[in-house]
Amino acid sequence: MNSQTLTQNQKNRRYDPEAIARHYRYRPWLGLSRAVTIVWSFVWFILCLKWDEWQNQEEQNKLKRATQLRQLLTRLGPTFIKVGQALSTRPDLLRKDYLDELVKLQDQLPPFDNAIAYRIIETQLERSIDEIFSELSPHPVAAASLGQVYRGRLVTGEEVAVKVQRPNLRPVLSLDLYLMRWVASWISPWLPLNLGHDLTMIVDEFGTKLFEEIDYLNEARNAEKFATNFRNDPQVKVPTIYWRYTNLRVLTLEWIDGFKLTDTKSIRAAGLDPEAIIQIGVTAGLQQLLEHGFFHADPHPGNLFAMPDGRMAYIDFGMMDQLNETTKENLVDAVVHLVNKDYSDLAEDYVKLGFLTPDTDIHLIIPALEAVLGDAIGKNVGDFNFKTITDNFSELMYEYPFRVPAQFALIIRSLVTQEGIALSLNSDFKIVEVAYPYVARRLLTGESPQLRRRLLNVLFKDGKFQWQRLESLLAIARTDDNFDVLPTAQLGFQYLLSEEGKFLRRQLVLALTEDDRLHTEEVQKLWNLVKDDIQPARLLNVAIGVLTELSRDTVASILPKAAAAFSSSKT
Secondary structure, eight states: OOHHHHHHHHHHTSOOHHHHHHHHHTOHHHHHHHHHHHHHHHHHHHHHHHHHHHTTOTTTTHHHHHHHHHHHHHHHOHHHHHHHHHHTTOTTTSOHHHHHHHGGGTTBSOOOOHHHHHHHHHHHHTSOHHHHEEEEOSSOSEEOSSEEEEEEEETTSOEEEEEEEOTTHHHHHHHHHHHHHHHHHHHGGGOSSGGGGGHHHHHHHHHHHHHHHTOHHHHHHHHHHHHHHTTTOTTEEOOOBOGGGOOSSEEEEEOOOOEETTOHHHHHHTTOOHHHHHHHHHHHHHHIIIIIOEEESOOOGGGEEEOTTSOEEEOOOSSEEEOOHHHHHHHHHHHHHHHTTOHHHHHHHHHHHTSSOTTOOGGGTHHHHHHHHHHHHOSSGGGOOHHHHHHHHHHHHHHSOOOOOHHHHHHHHHHHHHHHHHHHHOTTOOHHHHHHHHHHHHHHHOOSHHHHHHHHHHHEETTEEOHHHHHHHHHHHTTSTTOOHHHHHHHHHHHHTSSTTHHHHHHHHHHHHGGGSOOHHHHHHHHHHHGGGOOHHHHHHHHHHHHHHSOHHHHHHHHHHHHHHHHHHHO
16 A cells, blocks of 8 residues: 555545535435434433432432433443533542443443454454454453453453454544534534634534544554653653554454552552552552643543552543643643732733733733632632632623633543542542642743743742742752752752853842841741752752863953942842
8 A cells, every 4th residue: 555545545544524514414314313312312311310309309310310320321322421420530520320331331332243353353463363462352352432342362462451442433423523623513603602713613622533543553653652752751661562462453462461540449459559650540540741742632531541650541542632742831830820810911911822812901901810819729729629719700601702612622522520539439539639739840840941941930039039939939849759969069069050041040139138138037938848858968969060060261250240239139
């Protein structure tokens, strides 16, 4: 197959809403039949709930109705199962009885016929089962919305998981997405918030990701890219892909032994700490968004496992997305400005991220941000979680021209899902208790010029050095067990003595002497914060390390400039 044919085949596999609309425009009976099925299913369920209410049998029938909802979504197929999976991670939105049922949508769905699955394997891989596997489970070990999984062993001895896609998936998804898009275009004008402006774009983003998810070659490439990003992280496991036995509808990958993240009983029985698993999961999620830019958009409990050795494994890479560098940097800014309560800067971040249009008068929005988000944050950065922020932020959508960019619908879903998993392990979990120490450590270590510039933005406001912010950053970063103040100090000194750091050198001298006084009290507070972590021997090694990396000429050129800056500030 030549490259031109391959490119055309890849194009044909992508979600194309216009082509889908053209197809069903000339087949209206298909859309009408499906729409009637969907509407009647939900109307009947709502009538059942109302009947329980009228008969005062809500408590008595709650388990029955939860099962009924799960069965309804299962009957409606993969698109609606995906909705149920998302809801299954939100203990804040649904009662426990519904959650317990919807969790079964992650990997306890009815399998399709085993003979069909075996035939798909042999057709896609162009060889018999016996030629590929020395063992293959006679029945699937798990069935999900888009496929089912078999446990097997290759003839070469490796233990593997074999994902086989459900038959006839593309037409089913296409019809549901066509109807969802049609409904979105009709209800958008009636929505009391600017979400409606982009509602069809959100459906298209969902459709794009679903079509990518049913392309197992794309998923295999995603897995390898994800593994490369986490290659130096000993806490994250990504299964190996066996390309020789992978095709469009069959994916063969390394078998992972572990426990679903919601199975706290098994996690504890294995001697693992659920809190440590939460830490790994949230930190890995932040790394995906803020470092790699390549993130898992569907991290539900069926896709994440705690391994017996304490690692966390990702096993599904169908729904991923990529952020560009500018978006990553703006996200870091938004987190910092939110926690620092810099609402004017936060409003500007919303413009950069696309939540507000460039012509929006942000001065009208700043007081609203302060009123709504200020209450959500509270006095302590650990007092709020992502759900609190999104719930309070939704109030602003009714009154101000906010909109949700299509890509951010996936980011929000990813964050909400991860937080939902963490809440199921620990009802008192606060995502910012993990998130902000990570961001603080990233800013303080300043691995890139972009991050170092953001540190300057955090530490200076209106040209004045913010001592309290540096103190807060250090205090919060030290709550992270991975944060070591000495390597951070070494990076800081190297930056100060570099050509890039000349602006900060001058600003620090001015900060130490501004208002015609030496700020010894602020320096003493910072020293008190870190002195217990600094041993004299280690401090000496750091100093030697910094000096040996700098040339004599560099040091000689810096000292007179620093002295001159200090003298001019005193006069």
